[in-house]
Amino acid sequence: MAHHPVIHKLEAESNVAVALANYIADLSAKFIAANGSFSVVLSGGTLIDTLRKLLDPPYMSSIDWSKWLIFFLDERVVPLDHPDSNYKLAYDGFLSKVPIPKSNIYPIKEKLSPDEAADEYEQRLKHLVANGTLKKSPVTGFAKFDLILAGMGPDGHVASLFCWHFQRFEKTKWVTSITDSPKPPPSRITFTFPLINSASEIAMVVTGEDAADAIKVALGQHASYGYPLPVQKVSPEGTLTWFLDNAATSELK
Numbered sequence: 250m251a252h253h254p255v256i257h258k259l260e261a262e263s264n265v266a267v268a269l270a271n272y273i274a275d276l277s278a279k280f281i282a283a284n285g286s287f288s289v290v291l292s293g294g295t296l297i298d299t300l301r302k303l304l305d306p307p308y309m310s311s312i313d314w315s316k317w318l319i320f321f322l323d324e325r326v327v328p329l330d331h332p333d334s335n336y337k338l339a340y341d342g343f344l345s346k347v348p349i350p351k352s353n354i355y356p357i358k359e360k361l362s363p364d365e366a367a368d369e370y371e372q373r374l375k376h377l378v379a380n381g382t383l384k385k386s387p388v389t390g391f392a393k394f395d396l397i398l399a400g401m402g403p404d405g406h407v408a409s410l411f412c413w414h415f416q417r418f419e420k421t422k423w424v425t426s427i428t429d430s431p432k433p434p435p436s437r438i439t440f441t442f443p444l445i446n447s448a449s450e451i452a453m454v455v456t457g458e459d460a461a462d463a464i465k466v467a468l469g470q471h472a473s474y475g476y477p478l479p480v481q482k483v484s485p486e487g488t489l490t491w492f493l494d495n496a497a498t499s500e501l502k
């Protein structure tokens with residue numbers, strides 16, 4: 250049974266950045282004290298810039314970065330130094346500025362087809378569960394990440410799970426691929442909903458006016474047409490916490 254979501258409606262994106270840094274620092278301390286590590290899944294997009302407060306005092310020196318493990322919620326199937334790469338975005342904007350050991354960062358493998366890249370990432374996650382690096386959900390048997398940091402596109406997509414694309418209905422695979430993403434670039438890999446929803450904590454970090462219509466649907470104030478939006482399928486075993494600014498909530502009553 251999913252818990253009620255926690256919703257933080259903040260004035261500006263800069264307030265979201267501060268609240269998000271506090272939330273992440275608290276979870277980092279909690280999970281490291283309990284398990285000796287903190288597994289964090291990053292999406293791309295605007296989220297990476299909204300993580301910027303973690304680079305400031307007191308977080309930079311108070312967080313035990315050496316215990317963080319970094320994964321990617323979705324990735325574009327391009328070289329890791331390509332401008333479209335979510336790894337490059339995260340590395341340039343965040344990962345290169347914090348002392349997380351390189352061996353604790355898990356980018357996709359290059360030079361594989363989208364299908365091969367998704368399978369390879371899934372196998373790597375399964376191996377990390379088998380050797381105890383990652384936890385396993387006792388409910389679903391999928392990997393159980395401590396924290397997934399997700400954004401949402403204006404069309405309500407999460408990760409690379411889009412409306413009208415079958416990947417959003419995947420039940421068995423942990424990671425899947427898409428070669429006709431409606432948002433460029435077309436070839437991507439993505440966590441599936443069963444893997445996403447096995448997480449302990451999911452933060453949906455959504456800012457800006459473009460998201461306002463989808464936020465109205467996601468928070469139940471407007472019926473969706475036909476199928477629910479992908480974002481409406483986000484329902485973790487643990488807690489879902491929304492971080493929203495005034496622009497993203499401007500259509501809410």
Ligand SMILES: O=C1O[C@H](COP(=O)(O)O)[C@@H](O)[C@H](O)[C@H]1O
Pocket residue numbers: 292293294295296322323324335399400401402403406407408409432
């Ligand atoms: O293409 C993608 O889009 C989403 C949303 O991005 P945003 O810029 O609207 O925040 C992002 O979460 C995902 O990781 C990315 O591949």
